[in-house]
Amino acid sequence: MQLLVSVRDAVEAEIVCRYPIDRLDLKEPRWGSLGATSPDIWQTVVSQWHAQIGVSIALGELSDSPDPTAVPHQTESIKVGLAGCSGLPDWPERLRMLYATAPKSVSRVAVFYADQQLARCPLFEDLLEVAADLQCATILVDTFGKTSGSVFGHLTETQLIQMRRAAHTIDCQFALAGSLQQHDLPIIKNVRPDIVAVRGAVCHHDRSGHICERRLSTFVTAFEESRSIAAEG
Numbered sequence: 001m002q003l004l005v006s007v008r009d010a011v012e013a014e015i016v017c018r019y020p021i022d023r024l025d026l027k028e029p030r031w032g033s034l035g036a037t038s039p040d041i042w043q044t045v046v047s048q049w050h051a052q053i054g055v056s057i058a059l060g061e062l063s064d065s066p067d068p069t070a071v072p073h074q075t076e077s078i079k080v081g082l083a084g085c086s087g088l089p090d091w092p093e094r095l096r097m098l099y100a101t102a103p104k105s106v107s108r109v110a111v112f113y114a115d116q117q118l119a120r121c122p123l124f125e126d127l128l129e130v131a132a133d134l135q136c137a138t139i140l141v142d143t144f145g146k147t148s149g150s151v152f153g154h155l156t157e158t159q160l161i162q163m164r165r166a167a168h169t170i171d172c173q174f175a176l177a178g179s180l181q182q183h184d185l186p187i188i189k190n191v192r193p194d195i196v197a198v199r200g201a202v203c204h205h206d207r208s209g210h211i212c213e214r215r216l217s218t219f220v221t222a223f224e225e226s227r228s229i230a231a232e233g
């Protein structure tokens, strides 16, 4: 299991990278689950950190027609949410066209929202098929709504394990997010995602607040313990 922490700018990236995290993610939490920051911030953070750590970028929702052309070539991956796409028969083609305009060096993430009915996103099975077709490197399961509990309120441990296995059958990594908290680490360990992604758990107040070093430090320590137990098991 690798630990990914989402940050909104270069100041937060500098704080987070003092700790032994595995991946950095750029997003503006005020603009939603996968809210995008600005291309200026992408450029600053990716150029500063890409040599030490993989940096991913959230581009927002497909329905907002984000523009990935300014994504820096050294970015590790990009992700686009599919909220509102369940009723759009051409969403796979729209996603393909959007991802085709990003730099070829950057890998693609297929995102499934666990609160699928709220998000009105495609079903996981349909997403999996498109992820294989688009040669996505990662399947991310996240939550669209950030005020109604964690991903575990929407999907069981068994369902998440099945999703991880399904992702692996198409050679995708399986990333898990969705208001994960430190107390969720035992169940996260059972699900064994390749990537555990957090923001709110390491912020003051909630995910829209600033990174809290005390919470980050405590979370990283607990994550390291959980990871070593998972490796032994």
Ligand SMILES: O=C[C@H](O)COP(=O)(O)O
Residues within 6 Å of the ligand: 006, 025, 027, 033, 146, 177, 178, 179, 180, 197, 198, 199, 200, 201, 207
């Ligand atoms: O990529 C990870 C997400 O930013 C997770 O955010 P969250 O922990 O606040 O749900």
